[in-house]
Amino acid sequence: MSADVLPYTVKPHPITGLYSGKFGMWLFLASEVMLFGAFFSSYILLKFSAPSEGAAAWPTHDERHLSWVVAGANTLVLIISSVTMVMAWLSLKGNNLAKGRLFLGVTAALASLFLAFKIFLEYIPHWHEGYTTSHSVFFGLYYTMTGLHGLHVIGGILVMVYFIGPGSKLWRSDPEYYTNRIECTGLYWHFVDLVWIVLFPTLYLMN
Template identity: 40%
Template sequence: MDIPYTVELRPDTGLYNAKVGIWLFLASEVMLFGALFSAYILLRVGAPEGYWPHGWLNVPLGTANTLVLITSSITTVLAWVSLKANQFGRFKLFHAITLLCALVFVGIKSFEYHDKFVHYEFTLKNGKFADGHMVENKLKQDGNSFTGYAVIRGHVVEDERELYDLNAHKAPAHEDIRIDGAQIAKMGNYGPWHNTYTAIYFTLTGLHALHVIGGAIVIGFLWGPGSKLWETDPERFTNRIEISGLFWHFVDLIWIFLFPVLYLL
């Protein structure tokens, strides 16, 4: 006995097995990201007045990435439509674009990550805060004291909160600032450890990026070696494209919420 309904539809549910499977899996994904979103809300609501960041991320890059993912979504659905219409060549073309989009997305995301890792905040001994991208780092740390110097491209502020709401304050022109080790009380870059915002930002986008990469690997396999199935069992292959497409749309859908929540609000 072979497993029934792998390709044909079960009469009473009107579904084939993998369709049920992928939707169940996506339901669990909803709960996974749902829990992270509630963590986001909680951390944001719990942050002290004026200490939840606004405008820390690059909106043009985020917008570009949103458009990239939306484009990959339409090509995914068109790839499936092409198979339905028996046009294998167009399927190849559309999913090639999907894969390209995935690559661009991950590329832009890595650039943004890198930008955060070279971005430093210094708490100075005179109570002021220096903030900017590292240009030259000749600091040596010994316990809590620093020697040497660092050059950053950025600015110095009196009130740390000015660093948080970049939308409200007109950022002064950034200039190269030299900071001596002796001035520094504390320093750190904008990694996940910086505050709860960067923590949830890196966790959410990191998990999302893993989904993008995972989805791209699956689609890449179906586009490349996996597409041999088209010769022998076109219906089953079309179903596989539909299932992987559903996952890809879900990844797109998550990003549609991540973008405003992390970049804009």
């Protein structure tokens, strides 16, 4: 039935060699690379065009008052979440829906933990200390880039929760199609984690 409406949801397309969902996801991720790339370019340009002294100077590592310990812990959380995401996909490939859903649940829980760390251990304390978006160009970019990344994390959690709950009905009618959808979710989640892996050293470690 679904193949009549949307062709190549399970079998690869003869030209691209990919099923439609995966091809669409890679096109979407290409647009995401451009979106985040624009922000990284802005960061680099603003950093290197900032004066070396004075109020408008780019803050040094110590002047940023960012906790690299919290960010490092968050990096570990996201790396583990990528592993559990792949385990969910592998479980479904092995025809084990219960295990697949369990690993998806663990991934969503880890993503929520990441957001909780970010909000309660970073954003709220910074905001109370006066490091708001208007504090400096650096903090403006910091909130924009990490906030945009955070929105992507929320998007990932929503998709995972959908596939654990109502979306899992698809398994009964077409398990391969459902497994492919989880693979696409995994591709998206790996991209979100890779963005953080670039954000972490850029914002927290580099002087």
